[in-house]
Amino acid sequence: MIRHLLCGTSMILTTPSLADPLTYANGSGGTASFYGQLNPAYITFDDGKKTHASLSDSPASNSRIGVFLENPTSSGLLTFRFEAALGLPASSAYSQNSNPVWEWDETKIRHVDVSYSGSFGKLSLGQGGMASDGNSGADFSGTGLAQGTFRPDYTGGYFLRDAESDELSDVKISSIFNDYDGPRRTRIRYDTPDFNGLTFGVAWGRNLLSDTDDADYYDIGLSWNGESGGVKMAAGAGYLWKTDEGDTSEQYALSFALHHIDTGLTGRIAAGGAPDGGTYSYVKAGWKGVIWGAGQTALSADYYSGKGFVSDGSRTTSWGVQAVQKINKANLEAYLGYTSYSFDEKTTEYHDASSTNFGMRWKF
Secondary structure (H helix, E strand, C coil): CHHHHHHHCCCCCCEECCCCCCEEECCCCCEEEEEEEECEEEEEEECCCCEEEEEEECHHHCCEEEEEEEEECCCEEEEEEEEEECCCCEHHHCECCECCCCCCCHHHEEEEEEEEEECCEEEEEEEEECCCCCCCCCCCCCCCCCCCCCCHHHHCCCEEEECCCCCEEEEEHHHCCCCCCCCEEEEEEEECCCECCEEEEEEEEECCCCCCCCCEEEEEEEEEEEEECCEEEEEEEEEEEEEECCEEEEEEEEEEEEEECCCCEEEEEEEEECCCCCEEEEEEEEEEEEEECCEEEEEEEEEEEEECCCCCCCEEEEEEEEEEEEEHHHCEEEEEEEEEEEEECCCCEECCEEEEEEEEEEEC
């Protein structure tokens, strides 16, 4: 299938771009760009009694490779994208009693996507983001590598400790947090043209990379970008329906972010939930600018509040601080984050937990 998609772009690539040695042009407007990244991170997790550490891949932006082809036509632009994670052991898969191994399977494929865009908008077919993917993540902070709304990216596999017995419970970090962002699926998706920064998308998809998920996914998404009075702004909202053997579940998420250009101050808020699950609210405040010549420095602090995860009446709280330093000449971003986690149910109390993560992302 991939071979036929590549041939369908009708490109014979011969000339590398002087601006980017990994971009090749065919002399008639078509290009192919090869890209990738490595993102190792050192993670520590303190469950209230013991501290655990791992050197792993960061799921917040996992190590990957990809190719992006584009070819202009008389009425639009035809593109093809293939992207896959390398399958390195992810920090979210570690726990107090498990250490994952390097493993690659079809679930590591992020994109096999053909799209055609023009004055009518954009039509996409294949593995890629649903219309609500990314709509909880409007963010100008520049610190998303260090930590964001979805806390389980770094420590999702670890278990909380029962505060009374000091024993590990069956409650994981991944069970008490969610951002309700849309997934990637094998889908048909349509996005409208840009109307003064506003776009609307709709999609239907299935999880063809999984042998255990036969559900149908339907969603809608809105995104907006604008600027006024020296302030950049972005917003997103999405709603998703999942239908599986007659049962339907729903989820929603929305976010808003701003960046005051002159001062470098940034802020974002997000919220989401599911009618039959938990809900959350999230806030982040920060600053970004140039302190030294290597590149941009970004600093932030955030707070997450959730309820209704695992059981009715439960409460989830988390706060953290983050820092990211760009090193432009090396295409590097170094990041450091600290996160505190707290969770309680009506009948059970758990030890507070915390984590630190330090990593470096190199792009090529």
